[in-house]
Amino acid sequence: xxxxxxxxxxxxxxxxxxxxxxxxxxxxxxxxxxxxxxxxxxxxxxxxxxxxxxxxxxxxxx
Numbered sequence: 001x002x003x004x005x006x007x008x009x010x011x012x013x014x015x016x017x018x019x020x021x022x023x024x025x026x027x028x029x030x031x032x033x034x035x036x037x038x039x040x041x042x043x044x045x046x047x048x049x050x051x052x053x054x055x056x057x058x059x060x061x062x
Contacts, residue, residue: 001022002020002042003019003020004017004018004019004020005017005018005020005038005041005042007037007038007041008059008062009055009056009059009061009062010037010040010041010044010050010054010055010056010062011034011037011040011054011056012032012034012037012056013034013037013038013041013056014056027039037054040054041054041062044062050062
């Protein structure tokens with residue numbers, strides 16, 4: 001079970017971290033806030049690789 005998630009240098013996300021609870025966790029926010037980028041980051045974690053276009057401009061890695 002995923003208990004904590006940290007996303008660094010993905011798109012507009014510089015560095016975020018938060019704990020997840022058991023059951024359903026919901027991500028909400030304004031258009032352009034980065035919700036889809038969080039899902040992309042989880043996908044990259046599961047795939048073991050990050051699409052180079054997702055890496056934040058100026059960052060060496062994500």
